[in-house]
Amino acid sequence: VVKISNWLYRWSNPKCNGKLPPGSMGFPIVGETIEFFKSHGCYEISPFVKKRMSRYGPLFRTNLFGSNTVVLTEPDVIFEVFRQENKSFMLSYPSAIVKPFGKDNLFLEHGGIHKQLKQITLQLLGSEGLKRNMIRDMDRATRDHLRSKASQGSFDAKDAVKSLILAHFIPKMISNLKPETRRNLLDQINAFNMDWFQSPFRLTTLKTLYRAYIARREAVKVLNDAFTRRKASRDKCGDFLDTLVEELEKESVIFDQGNFISLMFGLLVLSKDSTSIVICMAIKFISENPKALAELKREHEAILQNREDKESGVTWEEYRHKMIFTNMSFRRHWSHMENPLRRDDMHEQIGNGYTIPAGWIAAVVPSAVHFDPTIYENHLEFNPWRWEGKELRSASKTFMVFGAGARQCVGADSARLQMSIFIHHLVTKYDFSLAQEVEFVRSPFPHFPKGLPINISESPKSLV
Numbered sequence: 001v002v003k004i005s006n007w008l009y010r011w012s013n014p015k016c017n018g019k020l021p022p023g024s025m026g027f028p029i030v031g032e033t034i035e036f037f038k039s040h041g042c043y044e045i046s047p048f049v050k051k052r053m054s055r056y057g058p059l060f061r062t063n064l065f066g067s068n069t070v071v072l073t074e075p076d077v078i079f080e081v082f083r084q085e086n087k088s089f090m091l092s093y094p095s096a097i098v099k100p101f102g103k104d105n106l107f108l109e110h111g112g113i114h115k116q117l118k119q120i121t122l123q124l125l126g127s128e129g130l131k132r133n134m135i136r137d138m139d140r141a142t143r144d145h146l147r148s149k150a151s152q153g154s155f156d157a158k159d160a161v162k163s164l165i166l167a168h169f170i171p172k173m174i175s176n177l178k179p180e181t182r183r184n185l186l187d188q189i190n191a192f193n194m195d196w197f198q199s200p201f202r203l204t205t206l207k208t209l210y211r212a213y214i215a216r217r218e219a220v221k222v223l224n225d226a227f228t229r230r231k232a233s234r235d236k237c238g239d240f241l242d243t244l245v246e247e248l249e250k251e252s253v254i255f256d257q258g259n260f261i262s263l264m265f266g267l268l269v270l271s272k273d274s275t276s277i278v279i280c281m282a283i284k285f286i287s288e289n290p291k292a293l294a295e296l297k298r299e300h301e302a303i304l305q306n307r308e309d310k311e312s313g314v315t316w317e318e319y320r321h322k323m324i325f326t327n328m329s330f331r332r333h334w335s336h337m338e339n340p341l342r343r344d345d346m347h348e349q350i351g352n353g354y355t356i357p358a359g360w361i362a363a364v365v366p367s368a369v370h371f372d373p374t375i376y377e378n379h380l381e382f383n384p385w386r387w388e389g390k391e392l393r394s395a396s397k398t399f400m401v402f403g404a405g406a407r408q409c410v411g412a413d414s415a416r417l418q419m420s421i422f423i424h425h426l427v428t429k430y431d432f433s434l435a436q437e438v439e440f441v442r443s444p445f446p447h448f449p450k451g452l453p454i455n456i457s458e459s460p461k462s463l464v
């Protein structure tokens with residue numbers, strides 16, 4: 001009894017050579033993880049965080065995924081943690097989250113390996129790569145996909161947008177796959193979903209995890225075959241696989257084929273899951289806000305009217321400089337990555353004289369800043385006009401939807417571009433509405449448990 005009481009006491013009152021932030025460590029072993037995963041509305045701060053912020057203040061301690069954790073919600077502290085990447089704070093996600101992506105995932109590495117991998121990835125997803133290689137095909141695929149879906153009169157946007165993204169992204173990775181192999185890869189990447197993470201405490205979790213494991217295994221097989229064949233043939237196809245094969249041939253190479261297979265797999269899954277959910281959020285919000293929809297139509301019809309070559313599709317210039325209201329409308333929708341996690345390696349002093357002991361996790365909550373009532377009037381309202389005249393692209397202490405510092409998202413521009421092109425075609429060519437009331441929750445990633453069915457038809461006023 002004495003031993004157990006002692007252990008329970010130590011669980012609730014962990015050691016610290018400074019002052020720990022207030023908070024509760026929850027139940028032994030599971031901590032407060034179950035409450036953390038409770039689903040909640042999407043356009044708000046999670047009740048888990050909100051409740052503790054009002055009880056303990058902007059910094060509080062807890063235990064999540066079996067790790068002692070300090071949750072950070074203050075803009076200055078969050079920005080500083082991002083800035084200290086690779087110095088006192090290191091990216092660190094629980095193995096339960098990252099394991100299903102495979103063991104070779106080098107984006108979890110630090111220092112030089114991470115830097116080199118990021119440079120390689122930016123050849124595909126950086127603005128030069130997007131401008132040169134991606135925008136035309138992205139536009140064409142989006143236009144054709146929407147046309148074919150709209151001809152059915154209604155469709156589930158949740159699945160359709162994922163397939164649309166993969167349909168043009170897979171050939172950018174590997175351009176010479178046979179149609180049936182490409183179809184198989186698309187199906188496997190689509191089958192690899194994050195359902196196990198949305199509800200890790202349900203009986204069905206093991207089943208969804210197993211399905212994801214099988215899908216990953218099959219997808220990796222396709223990617224591996226394509227890699228091996230390309231290496232042997234030395235063909236040049238102008239795709240990302242060329243870049244990766246060339247990297248492997250360099251004398252100073254620090255990666256192997258397995259690392260690059262894992263990279264391709266991770267990028268395909270991320271592009272499908274992250275961007276599609278934000279596009280679906282956009283469809284939902286503009287369907288419910290006629291004033292914002294009218295303004296979007298005005299912006300995109302003006303772009304179309306001023307375009308010299310009507311068949312050229314969205315240009316880089318239009319995307320970067322003429323979609324101001326589009327940017328304003330979906331600015332906060334990107335705030336969907338709820339908790340970037342870092343491990344404190346240095347026993348860091350943070351705000352208000354508190355300390356994060358070495359080895360603890362720092363869970364930053366950017367959405368607490370993006371929905372902060374002291375920064376935003378009517379903070380939960382969808383109001384694109386609140387951004388009028390503001391700088392819309394770069395990260396700041398009060399806006400970090402794509403992270404900040406060394407770990408800033410490599411896919412940010414590609415996601416924004418895909419969203420802008422989708423909205424362009426949707427609002428200029430179609431009339432659409434939600435087919436039914438939509439369930440939209442966050443646990444902790446946002447998702448539409450019952451899909452997003454929409455009714456759609458070609459607009460009689462369509463300009464092209």
Ligand code: HEM
Nearest residue numbers: 267270271274275334337340401402403407409410411415
């Ligand atoms: C809805 C769109 C997206 C959002 C909101 C988003 C958000 C984020 C955030 C907040 C981070 C930083 C994580 C951290 O600091 O721990 C991040 C990193 C990352 N994102 Fe995205 N992302 C999006 C789309 C994408 C896409 C489309 C891709 C790839 C195709 C991508 C690839 C990555 C990668 C590889 C990293 C790790 C970067 C590094 O460690 O240096 N993301 N993303």
